[in-house]
Amino acid sequence: MSNTLYFGDNLHVLREHVADESVDLVYLDPPFNSNANYNILFKSPEGAQSESQIEAFEDTWHWNDSAEDAFDEVMRSGNTDAFTLLRAMREFLGDNDMMAYLAMMAVRLIELHRVLKPTGSLYLHCDPTASHYLKLLLDGVFGPRNFVNEIIWKRSHAHSDSSQGSKHYGRISDTILFYAKGGSERVWHTLYGPYDQSYIDRDYRRVDENGRRYRLDNIQGPGGAAKGNPYYEVMGVSRHWRYSKERMDGLIAEGRIVQTREGAVPAYKRYLDEMPGVPVQNIWTDIPVINNRSNEMLPYPTQKPLALLERIISASSNEGDVVLDPFCGCGTAVHAAQKLGRQWIGIDVTHLAIGLIEKRMKDAFPGIEFEVKGRPQSLKSAEDLAKRDKHQFELWALSVVDADPWKGGRKGPDGGIDGIIWFKPDGKKTEKAIVEVKGGGTGPKDVGRLAQVMDREGAKIGVLITNQLPTRAMERDAAAVGFWENEYTGRKHARLQIITLAELFQNKRPDIPWVDTSLAKKARREETTKQGKLL
Known part of the structure; x- marks a missing residue:
């Protein structure tokens, strides 16, 4: 599969150009009114603006014939769970912008589930305004047991939306919903971050003759004989140990077993530079935000940091895998995929986005070759x-x-x-x-x-x-x-x-x-x- 950018409605592109179970990882950041007043999202059709093609800077969809058609398509899809949830939401919300958004998303999520391999995963990036509704839809499409994580990403520093007149806490986070098509069969690589300096200073305070930091770990066998741990003498101390006698003798020869004083229980010397770090958790505050001083900033207001997509792609795909972004915007996901040696598919409904990605990729990867489909070629x-x-x-x-x-x-x-x-x-x-x-x-x-x-x-x-x-x-x-x-x-x-x-x-x-x-x-x-x- 060649790397490809598609200009067009992602629903049509998915159906016409992306085969069943051909994609390893999906990341999507669908447009929505992230910075608008919450109540605007629930305005009635009478108060909505006239329908127009979805634009890169217009983060809202409206209830109209297209939304009604999407609702009907979910009903005809055969996914009874997704339709049951969507129908219940419509009864609760009514026919407004939020409901239009959910209907348009539901039919696309069904297609994204279709194109994912059994070992594939999906990350849906949204803000807290609609994340609870989208999670229900994802439960309906993927099954609630295939929910993996709700990731909270700190997308900005404190700002004025939490001032005295706003009467709410500052809104500085996005939600990323992580689902797997095949549950535990999903591709997964544990990622690690650096240790906190205070932890290093406290636990790795010892330094050997080569300047390497280390700490001492317990090597006694937990549970003793009941757990099958061997009993023998080490450096004058008899205990149940974690290791066999042969393994212990090897560690002693390597200088990895030390005794801090005569008669003390020997311990294992664990070096800081051999440790992978702290496993990445589901709250991400360590990825620098993009602002007008960022070197990677592009003229695109919903741009996400490259490091954010590198983390997702590194954790849930292998080199050579296919990464799909059906709302690719300014192309951060495809940029990260190319950088990490993955194949990629990007889809967007605006020429602004496709043109921006073309330039971005050619600037970042001189000599790169990829196809652009759907744009004027004549x-x-x-x-x-x-x-x-x-x-x-x-x-x-x-x-x-x-x-x-x-x-x-x-x-x-x-x-x-x-x-x-x-x-x-x-x-x-x-x-x-x-x-x-x-x-x-x-x-x-x-x-x-x-x-x-x-x-x-x-x-x-x-x-x-x-x-x-x-x-x-x-x-x-x-x-x-x-x-x-x-x-x-x-x-x-x-x-x-x-x-x-x-x-x-x-x-x-x-x-x-x-x-x-x-x-x-x-x-x-x-x-x-x-x-x-x-x-």
């Missing part, structure tokens, strides 16, 4: 996407030219900006190129409007991506905007550049000066922080 398919879904077409086009989507357009007019390319022409000063995407008709007015936006925003370069060939008037007006000279290189760049869809498929890209990846990340972090404060 001019005709790109034109078809532009007709079907303008916003997804824009996100796809922006990802092709490595532009960040402009968040200002999410809750209001975009001001003539669809995306921004950050660059650092002189190695010091941050500059930007504004990108505008047009899937329909274009004309000189579009060139003039982009030129105005460039002046307003102080952008050195503007890029107009268009489906239609530019007219002579458009080319004339674009040329009239002039050139920008990079003082650092002395090279001139057209200030307003027009690129057609056909040219994108011929690998033509904007003529932008050297793009500094580290600067782009810094600019993205600053923009993400700024937009977060505005919203």
